[in-house]
Amino acid sequence: MIRARELVKQYRDGDGTEVRVLDGLSLDVEDGEFVAVVGPSGSGKSTLLHVLGGLDVHYQGEVEVAGVKLSGLKDKALARFRNQHVGFVFQSFHLIPNLSAVENVLMPSHFGPLTADVRKRAEALLDRVGLLSKKDRTPVRLSGGERQRVAIARALFTGPRVLLCDEPTGNLDAATGAGVISLFQELHREGLTLLAVTHEERMSAVAKRVLRLKEGRLVEESRPALAGGVS
Amino acid sequence: MRLVALSRLVRLSLARERRGAFFSIFGVAMGVGALVFFLGLGLGVGRVIRERIFPTDAKLVDVVPPSVSLGSFLGGGKLDAVMVERLGALPDVEKVYRKMSVRAPAASRYDGDFFGRRLRMGVDVLAVGVEPGLVEGDVEPGSFVDPAPGEPIPGIVSTRLLEIYNSTFAPARKLPRLGPGMIVGFTFPVDFNRSYVAAPVAGPVIQSHVQVVGASERGLLAGVTIPLETAIRLNRELGQDTETYSGVTLVATSPAAVPALVAAVKDMGLEIDDQERRLAENVGAAVALTTSALALLSILICVLAAVNIAHALSASVRARAREIGVMQAVGASRADVRNIVLAEAAVVGVLGGLAGTVAALLLALAVDRLATGYLPQFPFKPESFFSFPWAVVVGGVALGLLAALAGAWFPSHRAAATDPARTLAG
Ligand SMILES: Nc1ncnc2c1ncn2[C@@H]1O[C@H](COP(=O)(O)OP(=O)(O)O)[C@@H](O)[C@H]1O
Ligand SMILES: [Mg+2]
Numbered sequence: 001m002i003r004a005r006e007l008v009k010q011y012r013d014g015d016g017t018e019v020r021v022l023d024g025l026s027l028d029v030e031d032g033e034f035v036a037v038v039g040p041s042g043s044g045k046s047t048l049l050h051v052l053g054g055l056d057v058h059y060q061g062e063v064e065v066a067g068v069k070l071s072g073l074k075d076k077a078l079a080r081f082r083n084q085h086v087g088f089v090f091q092s093f094h095l096i097p098n099l100s101a102v103e104n105v106l107m108p109s110h111f112g113p114l115t116a117d118v119r120k121r122a123e124a125l126l127d128r129v130g131l132l133s134k135k136d137r138t139p140v141r142l143s144g145g146e147r148q149r150v151a152i153a154r155a156l157f158t159g160p161r162v163l164l165c166d167e168p169t170g171n172l173d174a175a176t177g178a179g180v181i182s183l184f185q186e187l188h189r190e191g192l193t194l195l196a197v198t199h200e201e202r203m204s205a206v207a208k209r210v211l212r213l214k215e216g217r218l219v220e221e222s223r224p225a226l227a228g229g230v231s
Numbered sequence: 232m233r234l235v236a237l238s239r240l241v242r243l244s245l246a247r248e249r250r251g252a253f254f255s256i257f258g259v260a261m262g263v264g265a266l267v268f269f270l271g272l273g274l275g276v277g278r279v280i281r282e283r284i285f286p287t288d289a290k291l292v293d294v295v296p297p298s299v300s301l302g303s304f305l306g307g308g309k310l311d312a313v314m315v316e317r318l319g320a321l322p323d324v325e326k327v328y329r330k331m332s333v334r335a336p337a338a339s340r341y342d343g344d345f346f347g348r349r350l351r352m353g354v355d356v357l358a359v360g361v362e363p364g365l366v367e368g369d370v371e372p373g374s375f376v377d378p379a380p381g382e383p384i385p386g387i388v389s390t391r392l393l394e395i396y397n398s399t400f401a402p403a404r405k406l407p408r409l410g411p412g413m414i415v416g417f418t419f420p421v422d423f424n425r426s427y428v429a430a431p432v433a434g435p436v437i438q439s440h441v442q443v444v445g446a447s448e449r450g451l452l453a454g455v456t457i458p459l460e461t462a463i464r465l466n467r468e469l470g471q472d473t474e475t476y477s478g479v480t481l482v483a484t485s486p487a488a489v490p491a492l493v494a495a496v497k498d499m500g501l502e503i504d505d506q507e508r509r510l511a512e513n514v515g516a517a518v519a520l521t522t523s524a525l526a527l528l529s530i531l532i533c534v535l536a537a538v539n540i541a542h543a544l545s546a547s548v549r550a551r552a553r554e555i556g557v558m559q560a561v562g563a564s565r566a567d568v569r570n571i572v573l574a575e576a577a578v579v580g581v582l583g584g585l586a587g588t589v590a591a592l593l594l595a596l597a598v599d600r601l602a603t604g605y606l607p608q609f610p611f612k613p614e615s616f617f618s619f620p621w622a623v624v625v626g627g628v629a630l631g632l633l634a635a636l637a638g639a640w641f642p643s644h645r646a647a648a649t650d651p652a653r654t655l656a657g
Contacts, residue, residue: 050652055560076564083562090655094557098247110236111562154561 001193002029007061021047023216034188036207037197043213045197046166053086053164054078066161083112087155091167093147095139101150102135108157125153145176165196232567241574251543259583259631262533267591267627273522275617283611285511286448289486293504294479294496310476321495323488328365330478331462333358334471336426341419346407355427357454360462369447377460383418383442384457389450398608411446418442434469533634540638548646556654569647576639584631
């Protein structure tokens with residue numbers, strides 16, 4: 001489902017020296033897997049996610065997601081890929097402030113092929129995340145956890161097979177975060193492929209596989225915590 | 232991206248940036264409104280000049296003898312029957328109409344009823360004879376001919392003279408205004424070879440009456456126009472020259488043939504009386520120049536409006552960087568982002584253009600109303616000072632659109648260059 005080979009991504013930092021954030025990174029995620037990528041802040045987790053999701057094109061290496069080879073795609077094709085094949089969930093939700101929940105959810109419909117009953121589909125997804133009764137509220141009138149649920153509904157709108165989550169519980173308190181995490185678990189059980197980057201234990205604890213981003217590469221994390229077994 | 236989606240997103244961001252959008256629309260409306268207003272005024276005033284003050288017929292060429300007669304050297308210069316024949320034989324001449332003035336002063340002493348008022352006055356008048364064909368459109372057929380002895384002479388007054396009389400003379404003397412139809416049949420005494428100001432010629436005084444048979448644009452402005460035969464007869468009775476004409480009006484086959492015709496006439500040692508045409512051209516040029524200056528000023532306002540839009544959109548694009556990033560994340564291409572910003576500007580431009588055009592039309596209407604109600608009557612005062620051809624109205628809206636799109640060019644490209652990886656991080 002996700003396949004990356006020899007990814008290299010470098011930034012020039014303030015004093016002009018090159019910093020290799022991704023340094024020959026390779027990754028394989030199977031269809032339906034729930035994988036967590038951990039690492040301290042600044043280790044390149046967001047960068048990796050942007051490359052995999054087709055938001056960043058300035059890198060070297062090969063990426064294939066949901067059967068689409070990203071390297072060398074034109075902007076239009078890349079936009080269609082983002083619209084159809086992946087859903088993004090961000091740490092700070094990134095909802096559009098003056099749009100109601102349901103309008104935020106159907107945002108992807110503006111950039112995709114014509115589909116019938118856009119609003120109905122958005123409402124069904126809001127129902128799915130437990131927010132149908134608040135569909136007409138703007139983000140300011142929703143709690144943090146509710147906002148993230150709206151964002152997840154938006155990510156699911158076009159029915160992608162892959163969800164890319166960038167610290168999805170980073171801005172939530174423990175209780176709300178737990179609610180969001182259990183929503184991810186449900187989606188995983190329904191067959192969605194999830195790749196979540198996080199530096200938090202509670203998120204990685206529920207993933208089936210944990211990878212650590214270290215010096216620009218991924219290494220498999222041993223899982224003593226998993227011994228008890230959550231699934 | 233589909234049009235429905237585009238219009239939704241545009242409405243969304245315009246609704247949010249209501250204040251900025253309002254000022255942008257206002258700016259465009261100012262520029263477009265000023266342009267449409269001034270163009271309409273210039274065209275309207277130009278039309279009044281062309282059609283009412285100097286209604287020169289583009290096919291007519293007025294030939295006069297040269298002011299200093301060089302006839303003997305050039306073999307021409309005298310407008311006699313031979314010369315008239317030669318003029319008629321020029322290519323592209325459709326018709327030839329001879330004119331001869333009565334070669335003696337004339338005076339009218341009026342004492343009697345004048346359209347319900349008593350009028351007592353004496354004035355000098357000029358009289359010129361023209362061939363009936365020249366004015367046949369303005370008189371009853373058969374009414375403009377040399378009369379039998381004892382009958383009044385049929386006369387035609389200039390419509391422009393009537394206009395001047397109606398707007399200045401009549402109100403000042405509390406005399407009634409006269410329409411062209413009302414004056415037909417009015418008769419006044421004219422004594423030829425009598426004058427209040429000029430010396431008479433050696434010859435008898437001929438007492439007669441002139442009866443108005445119509446009003447014509449082709450009538451002599453400062454006098455009375457009579458049949459050519461009458462003028463010849465009067466000159467004969469006064470012992471004056473009856474062989475040479477004081478002018479000839481040529482009708483060209485088309486306006487395009489006029490320049491060549493004018494050149495040919497000049498080659499014959501004759502002159503063209505184009506005073507009025509030149510005056511009309513000069514006044515028209517002055518109006519056009521003023522209009523152009525004002526139009527330029529208006530276009531400058533449009534440029535400022537475009538700059539204002541560029542500023543407003545740049546700020547809005549910067550403020551919306553994250554939102555643009557979100558759209559990119561859910562599937563917006565760079566072209567989509569650019570189109571959203573351009574479409575926003577297009578809406579602003581069209582709304583501003585429409586508002587400005589409508590405002591200009593309303594202002595013109597108000598000005599015309601005020602002019603009718605509050606300005607005193609003056610010669611050639613038109614019903615409307617404006618003329619708004621479709622091209623001006625449509626062009627106004629198009630200019631608004633153009634100004635807005637020009638202003639949006641850089642902001643839209645900057646927006647399209649938004650790097651989502653950067654704006655969405657954190
Ligand atoms: N646009 C950028 N320009 C320069 N350096 C950047 C840029 N984006 C990220 N970086 C650097 O790349 C590194 C990785 O960033 P990021 O992927 O955001 O890390 P994480 O998500 O793990 O916190 C950091 O050192 C950061 O400073
Ligand atoms: Mg990050």
